[in-house]
Amino acid sequence: MSMRSFFTRSSRSSRLGGLASLCALLVLCSVNACNVPASDNRVVVDAPDQATFAPVSTLLELRCGSLDCHGQSSRNLRLYGSKGLRLSQVGDAGRPSSEPDLTTDAERNENYLSVVGLEPELMSQVVREGASNPLRLTLLRKPLGTENHKGGTLFTEGDDQMICVTSWLAAQADADACKRAKDSHR
Amino acid sequence: MRHHNAILGILMGLAGALALSCDPVHDNGVDALGPETPGVPKGPRHRPGQPCIVCHDGSFGSPPHFTVAGTIYLNIGDLTPANGATVTLKSADGNGATASTNEAGNFYLSPQQFTPVYPMKVTVDYTGRKQAVMGGHVGRDGSCAECHTDPAGPASAGHVFVPVDGKTP
Numbered sequence: 001m002s003m004r005s006f007f008t009r010s011s012r013s014s015r016l017g018g019l020a021s022l023c024a025l026l027v028l029c030s031v032n033a034c035n036v037p038a039s040d041n042r043v044v045v046d047a048p049d050q051a052t053f054a055p056v057s058t059l060l061e062l063r064c065g066s067l068d069c070h071g072q073s074s075r076n077l078r079l080y081g082s083k084g085l086r087l088s089q090v091g092d093a094g095r096p097s098s099e100p101d102l103t104t105d106a107e108r109n110e111n112y113l114s115v116v117g118l119e120p121e122l123m124s125q126v127v128r129e130g131a132s133n134p135l136r137l138t139l140l141r142k143p144l145g146t147e148n149h150k151g152g153t154l155f156t157e158g159d160d161q162m163i164c165v166t167s168w169l170a171a172q173a174d175a176d177a178c179k180r181a182k183d184s185h186r
Numbered sequence: 187m188r189h190h191n192a193i194l195g196i197l198m199g200l201a202g203a204l205a206l207s208c209d210p211v212h213d214n215g216v217d218a219l220g221p222e223t224p225g226v227p228k229g230p231r232h233r234p235g236q237p238c239i240v241c242h243d244g245s246f247g248s249p250p251h252f253t254v255a256g257t258i259y260l261n262i263g264d265l266t267p268a269n270g271a272t273v274t275l276k277s278a279d280g281n282g283a284t285a286s287t288n289e290a291g292n293f294y295l296s297p298q299q300f301t302p303v304y305p306m307k308v309t310v311d312y313t314g315r316k317q318a319v320m321g322g323h324v325g326r327d328g329s330c331a332e333c334h335t336d337p338a339g340p341a342s343a344g345h346v347f348v349p350v351d352g353k354t355p
Binding site for chain 2: 062063064065066067068069071072073083084085086087088150151152154185
């Protein structure tokens with residue numbers, strides 16, 4: 001075999017090899033593209049009760065939802081509220097201009113999703129355990145100051161704020177504690 | 187040997203200072219404020235309505251450190267400064283401070299004057315108008331304009347003004 005034919009064959013076989021690799025990659029990609037999780041294979045969150053969330057939302061709006069804290073749209077645990085970030089303009093659908101100073105149901109719903117979606121697996125665990133160990137949640141460790149929190153320490157163990165949130169997590173929502181907590185921070 | 191240690195110390199200090207001054211997030215924040223207004227020198231009257239503590243943050247090489255600073259305007263619809271307004275701050279630990287606005291509407295407090303524990307409540311008094319009481323509280327940022335930006339909208343109450351009815355937006 002001459003040197004020339006050797007190189008010609010060699011470059012031809014390398015081209016074929018490259019083509020084969022490309023085909024294999026395409027097949028792999030298409031197999032992966034079709035390999036979506038089954039619709040029944042999703043994580044289901046055992047979320048706390050949304051119907052009793054309103055007083056908790058009010059407390060969180062007041063304590064955590066100022067515009068320079070969790071009322072900032074770029075921050076996690078985004079919280080909407082009448083004294084902070086609004087979901088819509090006054091006069092828009094769902095926010096009547098007759099009551100511009102009230103938090104809307106849509107805003108409360110967003111707050112619920114923020115709280116539940118912050119650590120969904122841990123939230124499920126806490127709810128399943130009846131909130132026997134609520135400090136699994138960053139939601140509580142941060143305001144308690146047991147985890148670094150730029151907003152500082154806002155809650156103390158056993159205060160009305162803690163009772164408000166943990167009772168809700170335990171499906172025994174204590175609206176009175178929420179109200180006392182809210183009133184003490186007016 | 188002693189000279190070598192001294193030189194090493196100086197070099198390490200310089201390296202540390204350089205590292206501290208290289209904060210792209212901070213630099214971007216400062217750049218976003220834009221240039222000085224022509225004719226207004228750097229000082230107490232400059233950059234009204236901007237978030238003061240972006241620059242006055244006490245970091246290495248920054249201008250004088252402020253803990254709380256901002257601009258108060260007279261009206262909701264224009265940018266007439268409220269000269270001589272009294273801003274009263276109440277810290278979560280019970281301490282408080284007051285500051286007066288200058289002819290640009292600016293006020294500022296140094297750490298020696300006041301270092302708030304958040305959340306902090308704010309009221310503004312201006313002769314001839316009712317006391318303005320901030321509806322919410324300041325949670326962590328001492329720059330009024332961090333939140334009070336124009337135009338007012340879902341994420342901002344707009345610039346701080348002294349309303350006739352005594353209630354801030």
